[in-house]
Amino acid sequence: MCGIFCCIHQAKNDSEPFTQWNICKDVIAARGPDHLTEKYISLSHHWHGYFAATVLWMQGPEIITQPSLDDNNNLLLWNGDIFSGCLAKDDVCDTNVILDELLSTTDIISVLCKIEGPYSLVYYQKSTNTLYFGRDIIGRHSLLLKIDSKANSLTLASVANKNMKGIVEVPAIGIFAMNLNSSRINLACYPWKEPDLRFTDVIETLETNLNVDINIRKTILDTNSSLTNLHLHPDPKDLEYLENIPDSINFNETLRYLLENREVNERVECLTQLLYQSVKVRVKKKPNYCKDCIKIVLNGESITCTHSKIGILFSGGLDSAILTAIADKYVPENETIDLINVAFERSVNNQKISHMNGEKENMMQKYDVPDRKTGRQTYSELLRICPNRKWNFIQCNITQMELQLYRASRICDLLHPLCTILDESLGCAMWFASRAKGILYPVDETYESPCRILLLGIGADELFGGYMRHRTILKHKGWDALVQELNIELARISERNLGRDDRIISDHGKQSRLPYLDENVVKYVQNIKPWERCYPTEKMPTGLGDKLLLRLLAYKIGFQSTANFPKRAFQFGSRIANSKENANNISDRL
Structure with a gap:
């Protein structure tokens, strides 16, 4: 970088x-x-x-x-x-x-x-x-x-x-x-x-x-060689295996039922291999030194570094959980991997904090945002799936005062020329998360990650149909409209997200790597039929039909609760954004 x-x-x-x-x-x-x-x-x-x-x-x-x-x-x-x-x-x-x-x-x-x-x-x-x-x-x-x-x-x-x-x-x-x-x-x-x-x-x-x-x-x-492939509306027989799922079974039983279908299982296997290769090269292509040890090496001294070199922005959601489990396969067992979970201080009006509580309980309530809850839940699943790894679950708790200070003194420059409320909220959340400074859970020790590579789940929603609007488009306009929307979103992701996020994360001397946006992964996903990527219909509600192919992969590699977590936007999951504001308006805070 x-x-x-x-x-x-x-x-x-x-x-x-x-x-x-x-x-x-x-x-x-x-x-x-x-x-x-x-x-x-x-x-x-x-x-x-x-x-x-x-x-x-x-x-x-x-x-x-x-x-x-x-x-x-x-x-x-x-x-x-x-x-x-x-x-x-x-x-x-x-x-x-x-x-x-x-x-x-x-x-x-x-x-x-x-x-x-x-x-x-x-x-x-x-x-x-x-x-x-x-x-x-x-x-x-x-x-x-x-x-x-x-x-x-x-x-x-x-x-x-x-x-x-x-x-x-x-x-x-x-x-x-x-x-x-x-x-x-x-x-x-x-x-x-x-x-x-x-x-x-x-x-x-x-x-x-x-x-x-x-x-x-x-x-x-x-x-x-264009990364675009439109498909016609499906025949009823194309959807039989999706429509014939028994109504009486739960989400995980549905995933297990679908994996018994040979063609479904083959698609999951193919995607798994591509994602494993994508994560592997992004984890392995680097000098084997953390942020601190590399300074020693650049001064001409020799050192063996066993500190964390890989971090993952970890909301506990489906996309980051999958990357975490795959990264475990390629990082040496004696190295920790840092899971970075950011939460912003809830405003005083929303706090129900008792003077009778201890300081630790009050702190937990202040930062008890949705991403913190799912993060801890998925962290528990991860300990079961990958028991030999030492994971550092970093709780990055950001006060309103600190947010205001760095937004005005640093983040506003990194966002430029972007300036909407959405850019501001996502940019701030990304900046504090990639700084990776916080408290380790559950031991309550202060910790700042020395990793130089961050894996992000960016691109998964655009590829696999993860947004609520995808469900709406399919319901009112059909499959052709949905696949066109997915292709347009991927074409626009550079101007909406990627340039901004690269500027933000790199400010900490770290590099973002995006396994879902590997050319081979993108090409494969865009060349399968849209209903093989997602099935956001009444038959499959939120937490199942959206990003269906990814949910099948997550379930197959051992996740259960996480495989069914519904999509939640980063700015709302971390509680930095105000849902009453129009995300596309120009921010007056920058």
């Missing part, structure tokens, strides 16, 4: 890059506490480039610094991980793999379409005098863009600051390019997929916000 910054400007505006860099240097440095390098390069007769990168060492036997220059003076700023595909290599830093691959061809786009894994990058190709930049097809890492027509400059950054006006998120719709042979700012876009109505809307909005025309070039991926 890295923090990357690039400012392309003209010689007459030599102060421009330093002005922009100084605004966001602090938040970019927090993303990569292990190393910082800056380079100032004359790119052409017209343009100069200021490139900076901060590095969080997450790959290879030694730290590789950036910006990276090759023998031909091509320059790379890379913030990503190659987890699978033909470019994936063990024990080699991806920065070197990508730089070598790009050096071997003049067709930059052909290399980028081979990358499987989350990334954002900036690449300057000397021979064509072209600057390329963009995010992966799912948009799992953040990249922000500002164009100043008056100063004739272009700025790119992983994260910015609310004082940086006019900056926007680079949409994850393709790879962008700027021709540096021209004396004016110009942009082209190589779309990931054949342009559709949504692509056109995104491009038009971007052109308006940046005040620049964008030329559309050749499509990068074939339509055949």
